[in-house]
Amino acid sequence: MVFYRTYRPKLISQLDKTDVRERIGSLLQSKSVPHAFLFSGPRGTGKTSTARIVAKALNCEHVDKKVTTRVATTIEPCNKCSNCLAIINGTHMDVIEIDAASNRGIDEIRELRDKIALSPSMGKKKIYIIDEVHMLTREAFNALLKTLEEPPVHVTFILATTEPHKLPGTIISRCVQITFSKATDQELKRSLNRVIAGEKVEISDKALSLIVKSADGSFRDAVKILEQAVSENRLSDADISLLIGLTGNIDLIEIVLHRDIKRALSSIEEQYQNGTDFSLYIQSLLEGLHEQLLENPENTEVKKLIKYLMRAYSETKTTSIPQLPLELAVIEYCSN
Ligand SMILES: [Zn+2]
The missing domain is CATH 1.20.272.10 (Zinc Finger, Delta Prime; domain 3)
Structure with missing residues (x-):
């Protein structure tokens, strides 16, 4: 899974899902950026990558919404300042990722409630990314709801889930929901092409289409198959066919x-x-x-x-x- 991490989008303009890219772009440009996002959709569609980009865009030292209005120069994170780098390395004090599926979920939500009022310590915004949020216990949901009702101005929530129907309506109604549907063939190819350019490998359009077909709308699966082919140096059409079991x-x-x-x-x-x-x-x-x-x-x-x-x-x-x-x-x- 090295490629998936290495080549995940780092800029809003690199987001492979067209509708998500446009929506995130216009939301971050608007005067009032939402204080809570809900990213819903199947696994491997880029929810976590997108959450980190939003976290960077809201904390980057070089993003200043007041200066200009064009997307490319205003809301894109620089990926170089200390805030961006800390988020990339997972060491930013104000960007807190919580995995609701883990046992620590409830403790982390409690801690969130206790510390949420404190100002950011190094960035501009505190960002709470809560993955698989539908797994939270009722108690944790109630705690979360209280903070969602009256969030401090310095806080942005990004909730992610593969099963939005399991979320209480009270939570959903407080969030701007962005749906991550399965990636189209075009979107998958866009993502694979980033890997191909980065690794400087040659692969035919036909082989690329075979990979896309077997990935079933998942960026993660598509990149995984390509990574296997590259690491085994099996990039001919026949090799790829064999790899994904289409031969004959x-x-x-x-x-x-x-x-x-x-x-x-x-x-x-x-x-x-x-x-x-x-x-x-x-x-x-x-x-x-x-x-x-x-x-x-x-x-x-x-x-x-x-x-x-x-x-x-x-x-x-x-x-x-x-x-x-x-x-x-x-x-x-x-x-x-
Ligand atoms: Zn930056």
Whole structure:
């Protein structure tokens, strides 16, 4: 996970999600910056990276909202002053990150309540970043709510959660909510391109698209796959395909549709020997079939195979023999 940390966005303009970048930009430029943000969305969509950028923008010595009005020169953190550096290194006294999922969550919220009135000690603002905020106990929520109701002017809250529906409405209503939806292919590519430029590696558009496809909207997963490919120096299209288990998937579909059980099973065995992740593999098979279905919606064979594979896909998550659900699906489909 070195790349994900190294190449995470450091500026507002580097935020890969277009809507988030624009929203954060205009909120930080506005006359009254919100005193509480709520970042919600699935894992790996950049909530924590964004929270740290906001913390830097509000504390950077070179950001002065009164001087100019253009985004690029006013609200971007410099990443060089003592405040920015301390936030980057995780040592800033006034930027407090709390993991609500940890046992210390409740103690930390109590401490927050006790110390919140004190002025910032080195920066301009005290920033409380509370990750997985839905995990707080009722008692901790009540403590938090009190501080959210009447926050001191020197405090900004950034709450982050993967499960906003578990938050009390009273908390949500006090925050400016920003939704981090799954990243689009374009946004994932933007993020991967930052890594590619930084590492000076060459990779084809096709290979890039394969990575994007298997990342399912997660920046973290996309960068993780690319990191593995770079570290093993396996960057050709074939290498990347193998890495994410897409090799030969069209072949397998053809073989199965021709009801050739023997060849199908030996192809699955080959995937197993290659160390294929079967959940990703079945997913890619389904994507191939889905495309065939859209091209030819009347094809009942394709529809039938999709149903078998969908069941295999969900069973893959619970089996101890990873290739078994796919083998069973193939056998059942072929002998039907
Ligand atoms: Zn700075």
